[in-house]
Amino acid sequence: MDPDVYEPVADDLTHQEPAISTRYLKKTFFDAFGQAEVKAVDGVSLDIYEGEVFCLLGHNGAGKTTMIGMLTGLLEITEGDAFICGHNVKTQMRAIRKILGVCPQHDVLWPRLTCQEHLELFALLKGVPRARVREEAKKTLTAVGLEEKEHDFPSHMSGGQKRKLSLGIALIGGSKVMFLDEPTSGMDPESRRATWNLIEHEKKNRAIVLTTHFMDEADILGDRIAIMSTGDVRCCGSPLFLKQKFGVGYTFVVSLEAGIKPAVIRPDIDAIVLRSVRGASLFSIAGGEIAYRLPFAEANSFPDMFEALDAQRKRLRITGYGVSVTTLEEVFMKIGTDFGDLHQNQSSNKSQPKMDATDIAVVSQAQHDKDNNDGKGDDGDDTKDDGDVKEDANEKDFFNRHHHNGDDEDKENLANIFAQPTFRLQQQQELSVLLTHTWAILYKRFWWSVRDFRAMFFVIILPCLLVALNFGLQNLGLAIDYPNLVLNVDQWLV
Numbered sequence: 344m345d346p347d348v349y350e351p352v353a354d355d356l357t358h359q360e361p362a363i364s365t366r367y368l369k370k371t372f373f374d375a376f377g378q379a380e381v382k383a384v385d386g387v388s389l390d391i392y393e394g395e396v397f398c399l400l401g402h403n404g405a406g407k408t409t410m411i412g413m414l415t416g417l418l419e420i421t422e423g424d425a426f427i428c429g430h431n432v433k434t435q436m437r438a439i440r441k442i443l444g445v446c447p448q449h450d451v452l453w454p455r456l457t458c459q460e461h462l463e464l465f466a467l468l469k470g471v472p473r474a475r476v477r478e479e480a481k482k483t484l485t486a487v488g489l490e491e492k493e494h495d496f497p498s499h500m501s502g503g504q505k506r507k508l509s510l511g512i513a514l515i516g517g518s519k520v521m522f523l524d525e526p527t528s529g530m531d532p533e534s535r536r537a538t539w540n541l542i543e544h545e546k547k548n549r550a551i552v553l554t555t556h557f558m559d560e561a562d563i564l565g566d567r568i569a570i571m572s573t574g575d576v577r578c579c580g581s582p583l584f585l586k587q588k589f590g591v592g593y594t595f596v597v598s599l600e601a602g603i604k605p606a607v608i609r610p611d612i613d614a615i616v617l618r619s620v621r622g623a624s625l626f627s628i629a630g631g632e633i634a635y636r637l638p639f640a641e642a643n644s645f646p647d648m649f650e651a652l653d654a655q656r657k658r659l660r661i662t663g664y665g666v667s668v669t670t671l672e673e674v675f676m677k678i679g680t681d682f683g684d685l686h687q688n689q690s691s692n693k694s695q696p697k698m699d700a701t702d703i704a705v706v707s708q709a710q711h712d713k714d715n716n717d718g719k720g721d722d723g724d725d726t727k728d729d730g731d732v733k734e735d736a737n738e739k740d741f742f743n744r745h746h747h748n749g750d751d752e753d754k755e756n757l758a759n760i761f762a763q764p765t766f767r768l769q770q771q772q773e774l775s776v777l778l779t780h781t782w783a784i785l786y787k788r789f790w791w792s793v794r795d796f797r798a799m800f801f802v803i804i805l806p807c808l809l810v811a812l813n814f815g816l817q818n819l820g821l822a823i824d825y826p827n828l829v830l831n832v833d834q835w836l837v
C-alpha cells in the first residue's frame with residue numbers, strides 16, 4: 344500500500360484481528376443483457392478494527408452504499424473476499440447476522456409496527472433473551488431520544504425521527520459490527536450532536552462503519568477515514584494524516600478593529616505576511632478579516648511573521664490573528680478534483696459562472712462595505728479613499744468578467760443561470776386535460792410493463808407458452824379420447 348495515501352494502522356490495533364476485512368472487493372452491476380453497466384466498487388481492500396469509528400466518505404455515487412450492501416449480505420459480491428469477525432460474508436452470513444447492526448441509507452420500516460415493536464422485533468432476531476427484550480427496547484428508545492414516540496407508527500414520525508429509529512435498530516442487541524449509512528441525514532443540529540455522543544460512547548467493543556456527507560461529523564467521530572471515489576478508496580488514515588497529506592496548507596486569519604476597512608490596511612499586512620512566509624497567498628477578505636493560505640513546509644517562518652505583526656499591531660489596527668489547519672472539507676474537495684469527480688459534477692452545470700478565490704474575496708469585501716455603508720449611513724466622509732477606489736475597480740472587474748457587453752448579454756446570462764421556459768403555458772380545456780392525463784398514464788404503464796421483465800414474463804409470455812403447450816399436446820394426441828356423453832333429462836323423469 345502506498346504510504347503516501349494510506350496511513351499505517353496504529354500498533355495498538357494491529358495486534359488484534361480486524362473486525363471487518365475486505366480484499367479486492369468488487370461489485371459490478373449488469374444490465375438486462377448481462378453486459379457490465381456500472382463498476383460501483385472496484386477492488387477495495389480495507390481492515391477495520393474493534394473500538395474504532397471508520398468513516399467512509401465520497402461523492403454521490405462513489406460506491407459507499409454498495410460497499411455496505413455487499414458487507415451486509417444485501418448485494419452479491421462480484422469478485423474479491425470479505426470477512427466479518429472471521430466469518431466469510433459469502434458463505435457464513437447466517438452467523439454474521441447475529442452480530443450485525445445496520446442503519447440503511449433509506450429507512451426500511453413497517454407501517455403497521457410501532458417504534459417499540461420494531462425494536463423488540465430486531466432484539467428478538469438478534470438473539471436477545473425474551474425476558475430482556477422489552478427492557479432493551481426501552482433503553483434504546485431513550486438512547487436515541489424517541490421515548491415519546493414509543494407507541495407511534497412510522498407514518499406518524501418525521502424524517503429525522505425515522506432515522507433515529509433506524510439507528511436504534513442498528514444499535515439494539517449489542518451488535519459487534521455496525522454499518523451506519525448516513526445516520527444523521529435529516530436530523531436537527533441538537534439531535535446530530537446527541538447522535539455523535541451516542542456513537543462515540545457505543546464504539547467501545549464494536550467496530551462502526553459510518554458514511555456521511557457532513558465533514559465536521561467525520562472529523563469529530565472518525566478514528567480513521569477512507570475517501571472513496573469512483574468505486575475505489577483513494578486515501579485512508581486519521582483526519583490529521585489526511586489533512587497533512589492532502590491539505591492545502593494552513594489558513595492564517597488576521598482580524599481588524601471594528602470599522603476598519605481591510606482594503607486600506609491590507610497592503611501593509613500583505614507586505615509582512617507575504618515577505619515573511621514563502622509561498623503565502625491571499626485567500627479571502629470577509630468582514631473585518633483577511634485570510635491567507637500558508638504552506639505546511641513554511642511553519643518555521645511563522646514566529647518571525649508573528650513578531651513582525653505584533654510589533655506593528657497598533658498601527659495596523661489588528662485585534663488578533665490565528666492559524667488553523669486545513670479542514671476535512673478542503674481535503675475532500677481536493678481528492679474530488681484530483682480524481683475528476685468535481686469536474687464531472689461541475690461540467691453538468693456549465694451555465695453557473697465559476698468564482699475563484701479572488702472573486703469570493705472581492706464579493707465578500709463588496710458586500711461588507713455595502714453593509715457598512717447601509718448600516719452607518721454617512722460617517723461624514725463623502726470622498727472615497729484609495730481603498731474604496733480599488734475595491735470599486737475590483738468589483739467592476741468582477742462584474743465585467745461575468746456580465747460583460749451590455750444589457751442583452753446580461754439578460755442572456757441571467758437566462759442561463761435561472762433557466763427560463765421558452766414557451767408560454769396555455770389555458771387548456773377540461774376534455775383536453777383529461778385526454779392528456781389518460782395518455783400520460785397509459786404511456787407510464789407501457790414503459791413500466793416493458794421494463795419490468797419478470798411481470799411481463801408471468802403475465803404475458805408464460806400464459807402464451809402454456810396455451811401453446813396445451814395445443815401441442817392435443818396435436819400429439821396424448822389426450823384421452825372419452826366417448827361422447829349424451830345429455831338428456833331421462834334421469835329426472837319418473
Ligand SMILES: Nc1ncnc2c1ncn2[C@@H]1O[C@H](COP(=O)(O)OP(=O)(O)OP(=O)(O)O)[C@@H](O)[C@H]1O
Nearest residue numbers: 372381383401402403404405406407408409410448
Ligand atoms: N441496483 C443498481 N443497478 C445499477 N447501478 C447501481 C445500482 N445501485 C447503485 N448503482 C450505481 O453504483 C454506483 C454507486 O452507488 P452507491 O449507492 O453505492 O453510491 P453512494 O456512494 O452510496 O452515493 P450517495 O452518497 O449518493 O449515497 C452509482 O453509480 C450508482 O448509480
Ligand SMILES: [Mg+2]
Nearest residue numbers: 407408409448
Ligand atoms: Mg449511499
